[in-house]
Amino acid sequence: MENVGRVIETKDNFAKLEVRRASACGEKCSSCKGGCSTTGIYINIENTINAKSGNFVKIETETKSIMKIAFIVYLLPLFMLILGIFSSSFIYNQFNITFSSEVFSLLVGLLFMGISCIIIKLVDLMYQSKGTLQYKMIKKL
Incomplete structure (x- = not known):
């Protein structure tokens, strides 16, 4: 399973990523006016590709x-x-x-x-x- 995350900060050999959750409504927020906001989860991951703060990276898990x-x-x-x-x-x-x-x-x-x-x-x-x-x-x- 692949996803995209944004690097929030890096420390030593690890990076803190914000990964946005996929919405069940399709995330057509401008036309919806439902008042919901897209939320993200934060994960700590080994920085194997030397990503810097602000970079977007592709991540995967089984x-x-x-x-x-x-x-x-x-x-x-x-x-x-x-x-x-x-x-x-x-x-x-x-x-x-x-x-x-x-x-x-x-x-x-x-x-x-x-x-x-x-x-x-x-x-x-x-x-x-x-x-x-x-x-x-x-x-x-």
């Missing part, structure tokens, strides 16, 4: 890593919500709970979804500590 992260972030909470809702009927029948089964299903589903957020945070910490998601500078633009 698409496989991005797809794994997207799966975890977007589908795990949905899967856990559905799992919680369906497993709540078993719990509801086992313990003879007295209030509404729909409310109980919602609460258990939200609890499972909350657990997925904890799992996502742990996976994020693991990815950061192992340095699994590595960006590489390809060339100056």
Whole structure:
């Protein structure tokens, strides 16, 4: 997966880049008048091509890593919500709970979804500590 970033600053053998996020709306901001602004993320990357502050550079990362992260972030909470809702009927029948089964299903589903957020945070910490998601500078633009 390739992207373009702007070098904000360089220090030693590393550079801080601002990488603009792609907008889902197509970024036709002048005609939209929606009031949103394009945001960027900041990454520290090894400066292998001797880029200077203000340069635009092409960077890349493995698409496989991005797809794994997207799966975890977007589908795990949905899967856990559905799992919680369906497993709540078993719990509801086992313990003879007295209030509404729909409310109980919602609460258990939200609890499972909350657990997925904890799992996502742990996976994020693991990815950061192992340095699994590595960006590489390809060339100056």
